[in-house]
């Protein structure tokens with residue numbers, strides 16, 4: 677019986693150790709309980725670069741429809757960048773075509789007291805980006821949902837390319853671009869936009885689930 681309890685205890689310990697190792701928090705920036713999993717490294721690097729360039733204006737396409745419940749699934753970037761904006765005197769514009777996504781994201785923005793630094797815009801991202809008039813320091817592309825359907829994949833990839841083209845003239849020499857959901861079958865959301873950017877003087881800093889890019893002659897950091 678003793679041996680059985682011993683094995684059980686080791687099993688339970690190994691289970692929780694495994695969970696702890698897989699848990700990728702942004703602590704102390706965000707409370708430890710939030711697990712950012714595959715996005716932690718790229719969020720951290722993006723925020724490093726945002727610190728370096730003293731980012732002021734952040735645009736996100738596709739808002740945090742699950743609030744902070746979505747750290748592992750959707751990413752919760754509205755709140756991550758909102759928190760960064762609050763600490764760094766910056767501002768986040770997050771745009772979404774779905775009323776429901778906007779409502780849910782707004783609720784989390786309220787819960788986190790980020791209203792002064794985050795504005796949720798209810799619009800098609802292409803219209804919003806086209807009409808946006810300021811220079812953009814961080815552009816985060818994460819709208820049109822990717823899926824296993826090849827037709828949807830193509831539409832999502834085209835949409836993210838169009839988003840980039842719609843705001844391209846508002847990016848400056850040290851702007852930072854982060855694209856979500858890239859390490860997926862057939863190239864993910866970033867396939868076309870990354871190819872376009874690389875052809876037009878951008879370089880990849882992180883090539884993972886999220887892809888992080890700066891211009892070839894980015895002035896800060898040997899990124």
Ligand SMILES: C[S@@+](CC[C@H](N)C(=O)[O-])C[C@H]1O[C@@H](n2cnc3c(N)ncnc32)[C@H](O)[C@@H]1O
Pocket residue numbers: 736737738739740741742746750751752753754771772773774777799800801802818819820821
């Ligand atoms: C994956 S979620 C965004 C997740 C969010 N960035 C986060 O980090 O939690 C994708 C969102 O894109 C929105 N979306 C889809 N097509 C869009 C479009 N044409 N313009 C703006 N938003 C769009 C959807 O309504 C959905 O809420």
